[in-house]
Amino acid sequence: MRILYVIAEAAPFIKVGGLADVGYGLPRALRAMGHDVRVVLPRYRAIPGSAYDLRPLRPPLPVPLGLAGEIRVVEVEVSETTGVPTYFLWDEGYFGRDRVYGYPDDPQRFIFFCRAALALLRHLDWQPEILHGNDWHTGFLFLWLATVGRRDRFYRPIATVFTIHNMAYQGITGDALLAFGGISEHVDRLEVEPPGHINWLARGIAHADAVNTVSPRYAREILTPEFGFGLEPLLRRRADRLVGILNGLDPEAWDPRTDPALAARFDAETLERRMENKRAAQEAFGLPVREETALFAFIGRLIEQKGLPLLLEAAEALFARGIQMAVLGTGMPEYEAALAAWPDRFPGQAGVRLAHDERLARLLYGGADVFLMPSKFEPCGLGQMIAMRYGALPLVHAVGGLADTVLDIDQEAGTGFVFSPFSVEAFLTAVDRALALYADRPAWRAAQRRAMNRDFSWSASARAYEDLYRRALAWHNP
Template sequence: MTIRVLHIAAELYPLLKTGGLADVLGALPLAQVELGADARVLLPGFPSVIDGLADLREVARLPAAFGVDDASIQFGTLRDADGGVAGLGVYVVRADRFYRRDGNPYVDEAHRPYDDNMLRFALLGWSAAQLAGSADPAWSPAVVHAHDWHAALAPAYVQAAHETSGAPRLPSVVTVHNLAYQGLFPAHEWSSLRLPDRYFGIDGLEFHGQISFLKGGLYFADRITTVSPSYAREIQTASQGAGLDGLLRHRARDLTGILNGVDYAVWNPRSDRSIVATYSPTRLHPKSKNKAELQARLGLKADSDALLFGVVSRLTEQKGFDLLLEAVPEIVSRGGQLAVLGTGDPALEAGMRRAVQAHPEAVGIHVGFDEALAHLVIAGSDVVMVPSRFEPCGLTQLYALAYGSLPLVHRVGGLTDTVSDASLENLADQAATGFVFERFEHDALVAAIRRAFALRARRTDWRRAQQCAMQQNFSWQSAAERYLALYQQIVPQR
């Protein structure tokens, strides 16, 4: 049986990307299509989404809702990086009042969330329920799969439609990509959501007197997944459960950790057109040309022997950037360099700029996001740093492994599941792929940095670790198979 699945999310690479969520949505549905599923995606009608789809056409007019009386659902096909058709069907909620805005899709120029975000993303989840109820006469899903808080009300709207109008009760899945972002809104705006009043309570969307979109998904979805096995365990604890650990423990039997994958068609040092020299595990020497280019791009001293630490990240405390800033003197004093690509907390950006001013030949930063430069940082670095306080999965370390740029990570979440520390035992077994520190403390991070310098001095062991890292396989096929098996457990067999 070909299963029909509707993914609901706020972004999808290459149409729109602010973080790893876009990479997941750009890869998982296509991997499922390759396995025989009929997978499609529903997105808000942001300008880059509208512009990036081929053959866009209207399939349904939506009833007036959430203060919008001219919304529609349109359907098109994803274009690939070369402008051709990638083969993935994409639905778009067309509501220009909500989505046609310049700049960031979630926040204004002052980094403040848009005042109408609750309605903007309620419309997304509600539109998913309309598709579940055959708004498109030519296609309807057998299961809806919501990703993160922006889409998390979809299961609630599906359930509400079933209860109030007799619409089909389709099974649903919600995937938590980051529990820290829950979509919290004032309780006095409840009536705007078009949900039954009984849904606002401890058994529903109420969260400490507020509305939580993500809690709604966790409560109403048939299955809950997270993006790594370790994170699935961690979010059931008070320390990492963000106040939802009790609900998650209650639903532990319905909670599964499925590790994210890598789209090796995009992230592959053998064929990457965003880097200046391609290379492979058996032909590593061209990697140094990417290092030289990265040093030039960020104004670092041209020095092939300097151990170059790279960062591609949102500059937030969650990503451990405050801890990393404290460690900059250790890197520089040992002759290392630091190349940073990212944007985020203004205070952390300012701290990084001060580090650049203090060490202009050893520290460089590009504030913002540049997809091509991200590839160059990953390829040109010797070590890629992911010192996150918590990390649901992390994709950066997976990209680093593929490029032989040894990840340096905190032992948490998906970082635990994907990086093997360069301990003496792992080096002896030729299983080392990076550097792992246990405690989220300055001394622990510095110790890992020192071990990176020590291993680099042992060139043979360093090369073996690079080759071992590049031989790891985190393809999306395995994840896609696990999700399809999960759907089969909850879709009624006809």
């Protein structure tokens, strides 16, 4: 199949969060299966062109905007560094900025990106069978194809798939931007949209031929008010077109046998070497080197979704159990301030680095005993998969992709510790279960080996997407 994969970020070129890992792993897996996959994303200023052999595509791309025939010229570059043709769309005004997200005109920036991606297809004279968009940044594609595009013989045959990575981010904006995107006809307001506004996540859900999210459990959860963020009525109406497909993990990018960030490389049969990584991690976080003390780790964004309020509330009781804990991440100022006080409150037990540092994160994955992921909700999550691959047993809240990937240690094939409900009491009970198993070294080693032998590669996920693409084609051309 010919597949255009449209996304706001993709590793290794630009990464803000887990979306970029999907933008790297899935297209590569589909390409390996023989599909003609091409990726398109904005050419942000932060992308170093020389590092990825970006080559200019000539002539430049004319992009129509508005209703008066305005043309804006976009520079296009292409790279095949990842093995997948990746097109970068450059506009100084929209993408020549320091950050990827977080600007008041983000909706306008990504509508422009979508119009440019659509124009690129004609420019290349390449008609995909499937257009696959990701998150609210690409929602405009689906509305445009359902209105303007359906009158155009080039765009009309293209079937569409929309992936929801996180319901919390919806891209709501005033409906005046419809004209900016070149949509002149009347667009009926969706019941989930405020009057005079467009919800771009909702538009992807409403107009795509097929919709998926990034774990089977999350696909069920978002049909409920607790997880649907106000869009559950629309999602329930489209439930027959909604599936959950678990994200994968690139086994080459995350391999403790070859990872240069580790103090000692290891596999499931040489787990004794992990101790060297534990010692290095303790030193890196300013903790006393204590081989027998359980080292807990938290790596990620310091936001409410990731369970920070629960973690802060549980802190006194958690450290009273004699553990050590290393925290690595950045986020909300109030959470950063609270965590920054931990080393003084819990001397010799808490080490905190308020930074994004992938090398240090890899060392911590390879040295921690328990990996904490007490998320309030979690569409999929990659941290728990990485932790298992590196022999750190995850302790997780039973939601979304965490529930789909971590088998509780009470089960025969258990690989971690799962708690529910979302409460301090349930969390601490899971901590106690982890410490009890940690005291039984043979049982702990067996659990580590089971975790490390789990297969989270992209191949199974890619086959599920291949099936979804076929269904989208059938639904688009009944």
